[in-house]
Amino acid sequence: MTVVGLLGLQGAFLDHIPHLKRCAVSYRIVRDSMALNAIDRLIIPGGESTVMAKFLEEFDMLAPLCRRIREGLPVWGVCAGSILLAEQVDGNAGSLSALPISVTRNAYGRQIASSVHFIDIPVMKQERYPAVFIRAPRIDRVGEGVTVHASRGNDPVFIQKEKIMATTFHPELNQDDCFHDYFLKV
């Protein structure tokens, strides 16, 4: 039976639980490297990427997590999670550096500029899906092998490379389970 890990160091990890329950999959909140060995997939939630990066190091999880990702662990990074997965963040080397993308943090403005944008997601047969952006990063560059599944204007907002996917918005805040369903199949 598949166990989905929810990185639970900081941020909006609890909001994923109702989705995972509806998808009838087991989950485990991951707060140490032991727990990393007991999961088959990992969701890195939205929150504050700088804090999460710091905790990953402090709790000796950074190297084990990088190793598991290299070995093929499917991972979904949401907003701050997509920042942690990026190769380059605001011109500097990223934390997990698992996706060949460059991002700019908080590129659409401050918390008060958070907004819903309607996006089309052909791979999920979704039209005008209401994507919630909260101090979202902008993906400025996508490298080789990265598929762009959805964009906001010209900016990619849902991307995937093999078993790693990233959304710069927060699907867990919507009722729809389409992103969790999709992630369980990557």
Ligand code: GLN
């Ligand atoms: N602005 C946050 C960061 O830089 C991300 C915000 C979010 O995850 N909603 O980490």
